[in-house]
Amino acid sequence: MHQKHILLIDGMALLFRSFFATAISNQFMINRHGNPTNAIQGFLRHSLTAIEQVQPTHVTVCWDMGQQTFRNEVYEQYKANRQAAPVELIPQFDLVKEISAHFSFANIGVSGYEADDCIGTIAQMADEETKVSIVSGDKDLLQLINDHVEIWLVKKGYGEYSRFTHSRFLDEYGITPSQFIDVKGLMGDTSDGYPGVRGIGEKTAFKLIRDHHSIDGIIENLHLLTPSQQKKIEADLEMLHLSRKLAAIHCEVPLPENIYNEWSGVPAAVNEIIDHHELKTVRRFLGSYSSFMGSQT
CATH class of the missing domain: 3.40.50.1010 (5'-nuclease)
Known part of the structure; x- marks a missing residue:
């Protein structure tokens, strides 16, 4: 069969x-x-x-x-x-x-x-x-x-x-498929009209998720990020969570x-x-x- x-x-x-x-x-x-x-x-x-x-x-x-x-x-x-x-x-x-x-x-x-x-x-x-x-x-x-x-x-x-x-x-992106949702939450999607964190692009979003595994992990380790990254994420924290919700199928x-x-x-x-x-x-x-x-x- x-x-x-x-x-x-x-x-x-x-x-x-x-x-x-x-x-x-x-x-x-x-x-x-x-x-x-x-x-x-x-x-x-x-x-x-x-x-x-x-x-x-x-x-x-x-x-x-x-x-x-x-x-x-x-x-x-x-x-x-x-x-x-x-x-x-x-x-x-x-x-x-x-x-x-x-x-x-x-x-x-x-x-x-x-x-x-x-x-x-x-x-x-x-x-x-x-x-x-x-x-x-x-x-x-x-x-x-x-x-x-x-x-x-x-x-x-x-x-x-x-x-x-x-x-x-896994080989190409260095993250799991489910972590891709967090990447999208960070970088946003201009075609779908949600911004993510302003100033965080695709390359940075992937690196942050590889290093900290999730958006929650990033927020828990915010002190380890560069001052610029900290400022951007803190300024758009509400939109970050909203963007992740929109990105998830x-x-x-x-x-x-x-x-x-x-x-x-x-x-x-x-x-x-x-x-x-x-x-x-x-x-x-x-x-x-x-x-x-x-x-x-």
Whole structure:
């Protein structure tokens, strides 16, 4: 019997990446119904390429469900610096879920939580006999790594990944994945809109956590830090704790009962959906990978 192997796909990360890869040259791939499909087609190519390399037994795509989450209740400026989605992308948000369901992907999204939280919850629920591979472009997910959970960070193009196992993470960063949350708390995240400790950058944050193991350890040994570091941390102590809370992936999301679908290939019936939405790039892609075609239902 094959080992159970769950592939978790960060749907929104791949959708946005796919949209902007072609939108820069105004290739929105508008079909005869007037719907742009560039993000959807890129998302499907990314997902199917990952499936080809990971060879999972089950596939789930996790989605954000709107901009407001519990983090906005904690800190109202969370992701407030994000621009509104381009008008050509907006109609693809719902359509991509509909189409991905036809490809036998389970779609998971819970209001009030981010896709990262759903991914983290599913990954933590998996027993030690189950392998979990997570595909995303978001380094925040590195905190989820353990002996049976690995992260595949998408690089430029299709099929190129920076694959992080537990051993690689330890060797490369010199901290544990859970300590990565404290690093993020210190350095903040400009893309997510929380500052951490002003004046503490990535290099210093990693060194402080390597030396003192945690934010609590740093605060307990504040007298050992340089005067400049002491001053910065004391000035932003409240924001430091808040930033750490925002950086941590919430792994107790109330998920629906069915959280992943068994993967046995792309159903042949998907050709009808491809034709209806004129997903020409996807059709060509599938045509070159006959191994994708599984169930005939």
